[in-house]
Amino acid sequence: xxxxxxxxxxxxxxxxxxxxxxxxxxxxxxxxxxxxxxxxxxxxxxxxxxxxxxxxxxxxxxxxxxxxxxxxxxxxxxxxxxxxxxxxxxxxxxxxxxxxxxxxxxxxxxxxxxxxxxxxxxxxxxxxxxxxxxxxxxxxxxxxxxxxxxxxxxxxxxxxxxxxxxxxxxxxxxxxxxxxxxxxxxxxxxxxxxxxxxxxxxxxxxxxxxxxxxxxxxxxxxxxxxxxxxxxxxxxxxxxxxxxxxxxxxxxxxxxxxxxxxxxxxxxxxxxxxxxxxxxxxxxxxxxxxxxxxxxxxxxxx
Numbered sequence: 001x002x003x004x005x006x007x008x009x010x011x012x013x014x015x016x017x018x019x020x021x022x023x024x025x026x027x028x029x030x031x032x033x034x035x036x037x038x039x040x041x042x043x044x045x046x047x048x049x050x051x052x053x054x055x056x057x058x059x060x061x062x063x064x065x066x067x068x069x070x071x072x073x074x075x076x077x078x079x080x081x082x083x084x085x086x087x088x089x090x091x092x093x094x095x096x097x098x099x100x101x102x103x104x105x106x107x108x109x110x111x112x113x114x115x116x117x118x119x120x121x122x123x124x125x126x127x128x129x130x131x132x133x134x135x136x137x138x139x140x141x142x143x144x145x146x147x148x149x150x151x152x153x154x155x156x157x158x159x160x161x162x163x164x165x166x167x168x169x170x171x172x173x174x175x176x177x178x179x180x181x182x183x184x185x186x187x188x189x190x191x192x193x194x195x196x197x198x199x200x201x202x203x204x205x206x207x208x209x210x211x212x213x214x215x216x217x218x219x220x221x222x223x224x225x226x227x228x229x230x231x232x233x234x235x236x237x238x239x240x241x242x243x244x245x246x247x248x249x250x251x252x253x254x255x256x257x258x259x260x261x262x263x264x265x266x267x268x269x270x271x272x273x274x275x276x277x278x279x280x281x282x283x284x285x286x287x288x289x290x291x292x293x294x295x296x297x298x299x300x301x302x
Contacts (some may be wrong), residue, residue: 032048032049033046033047033048033053033088034046034047034048035056035067035074035088037062037065037066037067037076038055038062039062039063039065040062041055041057041062042057042058042059042060042061042062042078043055043056043057043058043059043062044056044059044062044065044067044076046091054091056086056091056092056093058093059076059078059082059084059086059093060078060079060080060082060084060096061078061079061080062078062079063079064078064079064104065077065078065079066105066106068106068108069088070108072087072088072089073085073087073088073108073128074086074087074088075106075108075113077103077104077105077106077115078103079102079103079104080101080102080103081098081099081100081101081102081103081117081119082096082097082098082099082103083096083097083099083103083106083113083115083126083130084096085128085129085130095129095130096130097126097130097131097132099115099117099122099124099126100115100117100118100119100120100122100124101118101119101120102117102118102119103115103116103117103118104116104117104118104141104142104143105143105144105145106145107145107146107147107152108128109147109175110171111127111128111171111173111174111175112125112126112127112128112133112174112175113125113126113127113128113130114126114145114147114152114154115145116142116143116144116145116154117141117142118141118142119141120137121137121138121139121140121141121142121158122135122136122137122138122142123135123136123138123142123145123152123154123163123165124136125152125175125177127174133174133175134175134176134177136163136165136177136179138156138159138163139156139158139159140156140157140158140159140161141156141157141158142154142155142156142157143155143156143157143190143191143192143193144190144191144192144193144194144202145193146193146194146195146200147195148195148198148200148215149215150166150167150170150171151164151165151166151167151180151215152164152165152166152167152177153165153193153195153200153213153215154193155186155190155191155193155202156190157189157190157191158189159184160184160185160186160187160188160189160190161182161183161184161185161186161190162182162183162186162190162200162202162211162213162220163179163181163182164179164180164181164182164183164213164215164218165177165178165179165180166178166180181218183211183213183220186202186211186220187202187204187206187207187209187210187211187222188204188205188206188207189204189205189206189207190202190203190204190211191203191204191205194242194244196244196249196264198214198215198216199212199213199214199215200212200213200215208224208225209222209223209224209225210222210223210225211223212266223262223266225251225253225260242281243281243282243283243290244264244283245283245287246264246287247263247264248261248262248263248264248269249261249262249263249264249266250272250281250283250290251281252278252279252280252281252292253271253278255277256277257273257274257275257276257277257278258271258272258273258274258278259271259272259274259278259281259290259292260272274292274294275292275294275298275301276294276295276296276297276298276299276301277294277295277296277298278292278293278294278295279293279294279295280292280293
């Protein structure tokens with residue numbers, strides 16, 4: 001069983017009942033293998049059975065490194081535009097391919113990988129062995145890349161646009177994408193997104209709402225982000241660390257000591273008061289606990 005650890009926050013859920021750090025370390029001595037991004041070393045640290053094992057080096061600039069797994073394949077994307085395929089079992093690099101000078105995210109499907117690039121300003125489609133298939137030039141930094149059914153969806157940060165591509169081959173063999181629909185003027189500077197069921201949810205740097213595309217009806221709506229006193233929150237942290245339970249969505253309210261709670265259909269429920277200004281939230285696998293990390297002078301607190 002292979003686990004990616006992108007943040008120390010995740011470690012606190014190995015044993016939610018642990019009362020001290022020693023108990024947590026004891027709980028961590030399992031057969032799981034973790035790959036941890038080492039931002040300054042162009043490498044992935046490897047922890048196995050609770051002990052440091054070594055590092056997988058040569059994976060390029062890890063300042064915004066992202067690691068994902070699918071089946072027996074591991075992939076890591078680097079800030080300087082490389083996507084690297086590796087074997088998580090023997091910890092060996094299989095192949096690398098440079099899509100751009102600056103890549104920000106990617107998604108894995110059965111027959112392809114899609115990479116969102118900052119520069120060059122494109123979205124690139126590769127097969128699972130990193131051979132190029134298609135490239136879509138957008139003239140924008142591209143973010144929040146997600147999939148739903150035969151759709152590939154992403155936001156264009158510089159163009160305030162959401163693009164939906166559709167696979168003409170409908171998942172049979174290698175994909176052949178075409179532009180299916182684009183939503184213009186969705187909000188100012190979209191920066192990240194997540195998928196919940198059929199909804200593509202995107203956030204903005206400079207708008208006081210988040211946007212939702214219903215990918216079944218291809219309709220777009222705006223959902224206000226409000227605090228208890230009805231003042232809008234103007235910044236939203238990375239959606240990768242929003243938390244979704246069976247019935248609620250938990251959103252860190254940057255600029256206020258609160259986590260906002262919405263229902264799954266985006267109705268505001270309440271605020272949860274927090275120790276500091278929240279940045280990331282993370283739900284435990286059993287959904288019983290939520291960890292929150294903070295910025296400012298409360299950054300050492302979880």
